[in-house]
Amino acid sequence: MSRTVTIEPVTRIEGHARITLQLGGGGEVEDARFHLTQFRGFEKFCEGRPYREMPALTARTCGICPVSHIIASNKACDHLLSVSIPPTGEKLRRIMNLAQMVQSHALSFFHLSSPDLLLGWDSDPVSRNIFGVMRQYPDLAKDGIRLRQIGQSIIETLGGKKIHPTWVVPGGVADPLTPEKREAMLRQLPEGLEIARRTYDFFKTLVPKFKDEASHFGTLPTMFLSLVTPQGNLEHYDGLLRIKDAQGRIVEDMVPPEDYERIIGEAVEDFSYMKFPYYKPQGYPKGIYRVGPLARLNNAQSCGTPYADVALAEFHMLQESGPIASSFHYHYARLVEIIYALEMMERLLKDPAILDHRVRARARSNRDEGIGVSEAPRGTLIHHYRIDDDGLITWVNLVIATGHNNLAMNQAIRQVADAYVDGNQLQEGMLNRVEAVIRCFDPCLSCASHAFGQMPLRIELKDAAGQVVDTLSRG
Amino acid sequence: MKALIIGYGSPIRGDDAIGPLVADRLEREGVPAGITVISRHILTAELVADLADQDRVIFLDAAIDAEPGEVRCQRLAPDAHAVSTMAHFLDPRELLAWCETLYGQAPESYLISAGGASFDYASYCLTPIAEVAVEIMLARVRQLIDGGTAPTPGSNEHLLDLDQTVMRTARLTSP
Numbered sequence: 001m002s003r004t005v006t007i008e009p010v011t012r013i014e015g016h017a018r019i020t021l022q023l024g025g026g027g028e029v030e031d032a033r034f035h036l037t038q039f040r041g042f043e044k045f046c047e048g049r050p051y052r053e054m055p056a057l058t059a060r061t062c063g064i065c066p067v068s069h070i071i072a073s074n075k076a077c078d079h080l081l082s083v084s085i086p087p088t089g090e091k092l093r094r095i096m097n098l099a100q101m102v103q104s105h106a107l108s109f110f111h112l113s114s115p116d117l118l119l120g121w122d123s124d125p126v127s128r129n130i131f132g133v134m135r136q137y138p139d140l141a142k143d144g145i146r147l148r149q150i151g152q153s154i155i156e157t158l159g160g161k162k163i164h165p166t167w168v169v170p171g172g173v174a175d176p177l178t179p180e181k182r183e184a185m186l187r188q189l190p191e192g193l194e195i196a197r198r199t200y201d202f203f204k205t206l207v208p209k210f211k212d213e214a215s216h217f218g219t220l221p222t223m224f225l226s227l228v229t230p231q232g233n234l235e236h237y238d239g240l241l242r243i244k245d246a247q248g249r250i251v252e253d254m255v256p257p258e259d260y261e262r263i264i265g266e267a268v269e270d271f272s273y274m275k276f277p278y279y280k281p282q283g284y285p286k287g288i289y290r291v292g293p294l295a296r297l298n299n300a301q302s303c304g305t306p307y308a309d310v311a312l313a314e315f316h317m318l319q320e321s322g323p324i325a326s327s328f329h330y331h332y333a334r335l336v337e338i339i340y341a342l343e344m345m346e347r348l349l350k351d352p353a354i355l356d357h358r359v360r361a362r363a364r365s366n367r368d369e370g371i372g373v374s375e376a377p378r379g380t381l382i383h384h385y386r387i388d389d390d391g392l393i394t395w396v397n398l399v400i401a402t403g404h405n406n407l408a409m410n411q412a413i414r415q416v417a418d419a420y421v422d423g424n425q426l427q428e429g430m431l432n433r434v435e436a437v438i439r440c441f442d443p444c445l446s447c448a449s450h451a452f453g454q455m456p457l458r459i460e461l462k463d464a465a466g467q468v469v470d471t472l473s474r475g
Numbered sequence: 476m477k478a479l480i481i482g483y484g485s486p487i488r489g490d491d492a493i494g495p496l497v498a499d500r501l502e503r504e505g506v507p508a509g510i511t512v513i514s515r516h517i518l519t520a521e522l523v524a525d526l527a528d529q530d531r532v533i534f535l536d537a538a539i540d541a542e543p544g545e546v547r548c549q550r551l552a553p554d555a556h557a558v559s560t561m562a563h564f565l566d567p568r569e570l571l572a573w574c575e576t577l578y579g580q581a582p583e584s585y586l587i588s589a590g591g592a593s594f595d596y597a598s599y600c601l602t603p604i605a606e607v608a609v610e611i612m613l614a615r616v617r618q619l620i621d622g623g624t625a626p627t628p629g630s631n632e633h634l635l636d637l638d639q640t641v642m643r644t645a646r647l648t649s650p
Contacts, residue, residue, distance in 0.1 A: 148520055
């Protein structure tokens with residue numbers, strides 16, 4: 001008799017989602033699916049709007065990482081203008097993107113995942129939350145808040161205190177940086193780096209304890225997609241696309257972002273509103289790949305900053321050879337990237353040219369089609385627009401970072417469920433591990449509604465006739 | 476007195492913009508030394524560090540559980556159970572609970588809110604009834620930061636009910 005276990009909503013992720021586990025007669029997992037249950041429709045309702053509105057419109061896609069959409073959207077608009085933005089404008093955009101990386105990764109690690117990592121997957125769910133962490137690890141909790149504060153403060157210093165800053169504009173940025181603002185940002189970075197390094201050192205001591213989870217939390221033989229510099233190093237703002245396979249062979253390299261459609265296809269399934277991107281030459285669903293911090297570090301030869309490069313070398317030692325396969329190590333990769341972002345922001349701000357007043361190229365639209373690609377905290381983000389002669393949007397395609405990981409997230413929950421879920425006797429810790437593997441990817445499913453913490457949660461075991469034979473509730 | 480005023484809400488969802496708009500007005504018109512005014516889309520985790528060393532915090536928000544134009548002033552207490560269902564933003568009471576847990580104390584805090592009439596798309600634009608509520612909210616904020624009377628813990632002070640607001644709206648909008 002087959003049964004279905006439903007986990008809804010998935011907690012401590014950004015957005016609303018459901019997980020279903022199909023169990024066979026012996027209680028074994030036969031299938032596992034991750035469902036995105038909300039529909040947004042940005043691609044449709046942006047049609048007819050002037051292209052210059054796109055950065056502001058698409059920033060509303062996400063309440064927590066609007067900067068990522070602002071960057072990718074403005075890059076698509078740069079492409080429509082057919083301009084090269086002034087180097088200082090580009091550097092200032094880079095700083096804002098890196099500040100976003102710091103605050104988003106800090107939220108994922110300290111706020112959303114630390115209850116599992118520090119208190120344990122099987123600990124009492126009543127206290128397995130941020131308050132439990134604050135009570136047992138107050139200094140670490142304060143560090144997480146301070147890192148977010150630093151990231152947010154740099155974004156505000158650059159973009160202004162408006163809720164949705166319009167400082168990044170097609171062609172560059174609206175205003176040059178003042179010496180006072182530069183100093184204000186530079187003052188915070190040493191403390192941020194100290195916190196990031198301290199947290200990284202602490203987490204390294206925990207990693208050996210998670211050997212079992214590292215083996216079963218989405219340890220998958222997938223490819224990895226990310227931007228890299230022309231030298232093959234870590235890149236978050238610009239650069240070229242690289243795909244490495246599970247053995248570490250480079251299967252696509254130095255692909256101009258404008259050619260993304262040659263290598264990335266998008267499939268749909270009837271059980272989710274999230275698209276299923278795949279590597280086109282291998283077809284669907286064989287062309288599974290991952291993006292985000294894990295992919296970026298697997299693809300990068302070097303970070304290019306001192307402390308991050310040491311951490312990158314240690315990251316590669318997590319496995320004997322080849323790209324790091326376990327999705328559990330997204331957490332590790334996030335901490336390496338926080339270190340990198342803080343070091344790189346300091347380098348960019350200390351560049352004397354950062355105060356140059358030429359920060360914006362001005363032009364009207366000179367193309368009918370624009371593509372902007374950047375690395376958001378969760379992975380490669382693609383904005384693709386077509387416009388008419390009046391500059392009005394006629395077609396939009398957004399390939400969101402989390403979407404790239406969709407195939408991998410589905411396989412990851414299957415792997416965790418196989419390893420931990422006993423369909424004959426459900427336990428809360430099993431459920432939490434299935435959710436926790438999704439948290440490794442830090443998915444951002446929408447900006448409108450994000451699930452958190454100890455939400456009411458009910459799991460039902462139903463028999464083939466739909467009769468509930470077992471339930472598990474919390475909240 | 477060291478105080479922090481936080482206006483929060485979505486600027487593109489009609490009357491939900493009332494918190495940020497009241498905060499913007501306060502900033503434009505000026506506040507006494509020691510008072511900081513900020514606007515936020517949502518209340519996020521890092522704000523807890525800004526709360527920790529304040530004597531008084533005033534949250535400004537729109538309300539969906541009040542009649543349109545109805546203005547309330549509530550004393551807030553930390554509440555770890557006031558957990559928002561969303562990952563990226565917090566209830567003000569939850570934020571205070573974070574502050575109390577991490578820093579050993581939470582500032583004296585108030586929520587001044589106004590019922591909204593419409594939460595449809597509008598960019599920094601309020602309905603007439605909410606526009607009137609802005610003035611009431613501003614007056615109450617001024618009282619609180621000038622050391623005026625404050626509601627006692629647990630109390631829920633109604634500053635203006637619907638009928639009064641409608642009358643004021645009619646006066647303001649009549650030719």
